């Protein structure tokens with residue numbers, strides 16, 4: 354059986370690239386860009402006035418002049434005009450181009466206006482270009498303002514819009530189908546018999562995928578009927594890029610999936626990982642159609658942990674264990690935790706007691722899980738481990 358680290362490497366190495374798609378500014382999705390953003394002009398494009406007030410020539414101010422005749426008003430959105438004489442000023446609004454001949458802006462709070470004359474009140478150190486956002490000071494023309502391969506967020510979409518990008522090329526998200534398996538499972542709106550369960554895994558998994566930017570995931574269910582499962586696989590491998598199954602991958606009489614996939618020509622890269630929960634994890638690629646086949650162990654905690662550990666990308670975060678954990682198996686142990694954040698910037702992780710990987714109700718108050726390495730069996734309070742969140746921070 355392979356280690357968690359080797360399993361993660363195999364999945365990363367073999368995970369296909371799904372090409373790129375244009376994403377329009379109306380869609381505003383949070384996909385990853387596959388092209389850089391360049392400035393189509395210097396930014397700011399002109400010397401930009403930063404305070405509502407008056408614009409004057411600094412040289413006049415420096416010579417001691419404190420009263421200026423107001424000769425006009427410039428609003429944002431109006432083209433650049435000329436100041437006129439050295440003893441005059443223009444009222445200028447935040448965002449308008451600095452008038453030609455002016456190089457100092459004094460805010461309204463520092464002047465008094467009377468009969469068309471603006472008088473500067475109160476002496477203070479004033480320098481040329483005070484309250485002026487200099488042309489090109491943020492970036493020059495043609496500068497790369499966002500490199501490629503960045504996840505789009507609010508600021509980045511704002512930059513794209515400003516630089517005139519009506520659409521951006523992004524990495525295409527795969528078309529995903531989640532398939533639950535098992536004769537015991539019924540729909541959430543149905544009333545179960547004692548031997549039945551409502552399907553929960555595909556909803557939990559779909560929600561996790563959605564929280565990490567994968568929308569439009571389709572759902573399906575299969576009873577443990579081998580011929581039907583084979584037909585279903587043949588139909589769906591052509592329509593989807595990723596088929597994620599939950600259940601049916603262990604050692605049971607009705608765990609048909611691993612044999613069935615290999616019979617259909619899927620190349621197997623992982624069958625079993627030295628971890629708890631999630632030991633029977635299965636991963637392969639159908640190279641004929643470039644379809645990923647992921648078999649998540651059916652126990653609800655196992656399927657969630659495997660999806661988050663191996664598929665959903667989150668920043669590397671470490672958290673400090675608040676209570677000793679002892680786990681005497683030669684397996685990596687994923688322990689659900691509740692986090693608290695202190696003013697000391699330490700992320701604290703309270704481990705939650707969980708009897709087995711069927712006890713998903715114990716996850717209700719959890720924020721994610723810690724990965725406790727298999728090289729150890731004693732994890733003292735105060736030690737730090739990698740944390741995987743249910744939601745991307």
Ligand SMILES: Nc1nc2c(c(=O)[nH]1)N[C@H]1C(S)=C(S)[C@@H](COP(=O)(O)OP(=O)(O)OC[C@H]3O[C@@H](n4cnc5c(N)ncnc54)[C@H](O)[C@@H]3O)O[C@H]1N2
Nearest residue numbers: 533552553554555600601602603604608632650651652655
């Ligand atoms: N002889 C062995 N038995 C088992 C082993 C083993 O190594 N040897 N591994 C155990 C481990 S660990 C796990 S995890 C499970 C994985 O089993 P399967 O992937 O085959 O899943 P199922 O048998 O179909 O179901 C297991 C369990 O999970 C419940 N389940 C399944 N799907 C859902 C769903 N969509 N919503 C809610 N609950 C679901 C199912 O009812 C079962 O209770 O195998 C162990 N056995």
Ligand code: MOO
Nearest residue numbers: 630631632655710
């Ligand atoms: O991996 Mo199983 O998930 O230990 O129950």
Ligand SMILES: [Mg+2]
Nearest residue numbers: 601603605608
């Ligand atoms: Mg089974």
